[in-house]
Amino acid sequence: MADEPLVLGIETSCDETGVGIVRGTTLLADAVASSVDTHARFGGVVPEIASRAHLEAMVPTIERALKEAGVSGRDLDGIAVTAGPGLAGALLVGVSAAKAYAYALNKPLYGVNHLASHICVDQLEHGPLPEPTMALLVSGGHSSLLLAPDITNDVRPLGATIDDAAGEAFDKIARVLDLGFPGGPVIDRLAREGDPAAIAFPRGLTGSRDPAYDFSFSGLKTSVARWIEAKRAAGEEVPVRDVAASFQEAVVDVLTRKAVRACKDEGVDHLMIGGGVAANSRLRALARERCERAGIRLRVPRPKLCTDNGAMVAALGAEMVARNRPASDLELSADSSLPVTETHVPGAHSHDHDHVHEVSKDNLYS
Amino acid sequence: MDTATPAVTVALHDGTRVVAESAQVDARRHGELLLPAVDRVLADAGVKLDAVTDVVVGVGPGPYTGLRVGLVTAATFGSALSVPVHGLCTLDGLAYAAGLEGPFAVATDARRKEVYWARYQDARTRTEGPSVDRPADIAERLAGLPVVGAGAVLYPEAFPDARGPEHLAAGALAGLAAERLAAGEELLPPQPLYLRRPDAQVPKNYKVVTPK
Ligand SMILES: [Zn+2]
Numbered sequence: 001m002a003d004e005p006l007v008l009g010i011e012t013s014c015d016e017t018g019v020g021i022v023r024g025t026t027l028l029a030d031a032v033a034s035s036v037d038t039h040a041r042f043g044g045v046v047p048e049i050a051s052r053a054h055l056e057a058m059v060p061t062i063e064r065a066l067k068e069a070g071v072s073g074r075d076l077d078g079i080a081v082t083a084g085p086g087l088a089g090a091l092l093v094g095v096s097a098a099k100a101y102a103y104a105l106n107k108p109l110y111g112v113n114h115l116a117s118h119i120c121v122d123q124l125e126h127g128p129l130p131e132p133t134m135a136l137l138v139s140g141g142h143s144s145l146l147l148a149p150d151i152t153n154d155v156r157p158l159g160a161t162i163d164d165a166a167g168e169a170f171d172k173i174a175r176v177l178d179l180g181f182p183g184g185p186v187i188d189r190l191a192r193e194g195d196p197a198a199i200a201f202p203r204g205l206t207g208s209r210d211p212a213y214d215f216s217f218s219g220l221k222t223s224v225a226r227w228i229e230a231k232r233a234a235g236e237e238v239p240v241r242d243v244a245a246s247f248q249e250a251v252v253d254v255l256t257r258k259a260v261r262a263c264k265d266e267g268v269d270h271l272m273i274g275g276g277v278a279a280n281s282r283l284r285a286l287a288r289e290r291c292e293r294a295g296i297r298l299r300v301p302r303p304k305l306c307t308d309n310g311a312m313v314a315a316l317g318a319e320m321v322a323r324n325r326p327a328s329d330l331e332l333s334a335d336s337s338l339p340v341t342e343t344h345v346p347g348a349h350s351h352d353h354d355h356v357h358e359v360s361k362d363n364l365y366s
Numbered sequence: 367m368d369t370a371t372p373a374v375t376v377a378l379h380d381g382t383r384v385v386a387e388s389a390q391v392d393a394r395r396h397g398e399l400l401l402p403a404v405d406r407v408l409a410d411a412g413v414k415l416d417a418v419t420d421v422v423v424g425v426g427p428g429p430y431t432g433l434r435v436g437l438v439t440a441a442t443f444g445s446a447l448s449v450p451v452h453g454l455c456t457l458d459g460l461a462y463a464a465g466l467e468g469p470f471a472v473a474t475d476a477r478r479k480e481v482y483w484a485r486y487q488d489a490r491t492r493t494e495g496p497s498v499d500r501p502a503d504i505a506e507r508l509a510g511l512p513v514v515g516a517g518a519v520l521y522p523e524a525f526p527d528a529r530g531p532e533h534l535a536a537g538a539l540a541g542l543a544a545e546r547l548a549a550g551e552e553l554l555p556p557q558p559l560y561l562r563r564p565d566a567q568v569p570k571n572y573k574v575v576t577p578k
Contacts, residue, residue: 042566046564046565046566048430048564048565049564049566051430051431051434052430052558052560052564054438055434055437055438055558058438058441058442059438059441059442059444059445062442062445063445073446088431089430089431089434092397092431092434092435093434093438095397096397096400096401096434096435096438096439096442097438097439097441097442099401099439100401100438100439100440100442100443100446101442101445101446103401103404103405103415104415104416104442104443104446104447105446330401330402330405331398331401331402332398333395333397333398334397
């Protein structure tokens with residue numbers, strides 16, 4: 001519908017420079033420039049390399065998204081940007097670009113939360129989010145269970161990883177097995193030909209006295225690495241496919257078990273899964289199976305919307321506009337540890353004029 | 367605008383003179399300070415951003431995180447307003463601001479006990495650099511020369527004849543750019559002069575945990 005907000009979203013929290021454009025809950029463009037290949041030889045994301053790549057890719061990616069969407073910057077109803085959490089230097093490139101773009105075009109600016117954006121992106125795939133929505137976010141940077149009664153201003157953390165993120169465990173095991181970086185896709189592929197029950201790897205924090213919704217993957221990681229090292233030390237061949245399948249099973253078993261339990265405990269009949277690890281085929285399959293059994297409706301966006309992208313930021317920005325949430329001001333700063341409870345970063349004086357945005361002073365365009 | 371030194375600085379220049387200028391020294395808040403400074407400078411001048419015909423940005427060298435704030439802001443303005451964006455070496459701006467007649471050098475703080483520096487024949491002519499070095503390693507080469515900038519002030523043993531200004535004010539950068547553009551010169555592309563390769567330091571999370 002033409003009266004739905006047209007919003008451009010910028011995402012630079014890690015190694016993807018993403019610019020997306022949405023109209024309400026409709027995706028118009030999703031342009032992404034990734035520096036993942038440059039990081040591969042370091043076995044992880046190098047912040048300075050990511051920041052340099054963001055600077056180079058920023059404006060071309062904005063222009064590509066506008067072209068793809070067939071809209072002009074002047075048509076936009078708002079500019080949204082990931083204000084955090086993420087890598088500080090990387091976030092700063094996107095936030096600076098968003099502020100400049102919003103100022104130059106005299107548009108409201110919305111600094112939004114990266115995690116809330118990961119949830120909100122599902123609106124582009126499956127329509128408006130049910131309220132509340134239960135969300136399991138899993139990636140190289142985060143593993144959280146979140147309850148979202150209102151994605152624009154009420155997101156509650158139920159649990160999170162106490163050590164490594166799920167995606168990090170995939171990267172680590174891939175490295176131990178000499179499979180390269182990132183580890184998720186290759187382990188997923190090899191696991192399809194392996195036996196998930198071949199090796200009983202530990203399920204972290206699943207004891208009856210453990211926190212119900214928190215995760216721990218560090219012990220699993222070490223356990224798998226030790227198992228592989230022992231094989232090698234004994235001069236035996238490492239059954240890579242079985243290791244991949246058994247490791248992956250341990251991760252997705254814990255993730256889905258806790259997510260379904262959270263839904264039941266909170267009486268929520270929808271589960272949304274997002275983040276890069278949501279592209280994992282076994283996670284999707286097991287989540288579907290367990291949700292069906294528990295009578296929970298599962299919503300998982302297509303893989304390209306699960307990984308970091310600008311469309312998810314635009315999706316949340318559009319929701320901010322639609323619900324008249326206060327805009328951010330020109331002082332907006334990147335916050336590498338922005339808490340998930342802060343779904344957006346309203347300007348300091350925003351309560352005075354509600355949704356009248358701070359950017360537009362009368363010394364801009366008349 | 368320039369964000370390659372601890373100063374966040376913005377100026378509006380009409381081709382003849384600086385109409386308005388802002389300079390705030392705060393090495394950690396470039397991202398927060400730049401846009402409000404742009405807004406303030408334009409307000410002081412009573413001009414709207416769309417009246418600007420050219421954007422000039424300092425391309426460093428300078429600490430990267432701050433440097434990128436200016437560069438991405440300038441590039442985005444250029445794209446949004448369809449105006450050209452020009453780069454100028456930040457040290458050239460400082461040299462121009464110093465306005466010395468004879469040979470001299472400019473040095474800014476590169477952190478890690480190093481300075482970004484360049485040598486000038488006069489206020490408009492760079493003859494060497496920019497480079498990044500330890501002060502002690504270039505002290506002999508620059509002996510007897512006045513050295514302009516915070517990098518000189520920080521290391522008096524290496525640069526006994528330190529001069530002001532310590533930081534760049536964008537009016538000088540804009541003035542130099544206006545002069546060069548009027549003379550039909552091409553300025554630099556708005557791309558950073560990093561001078562150092564990125565530290566290939568993988569974040570802690572990715573360190574090998576496998577016991578050997
Ligand atoms: Zn993410």
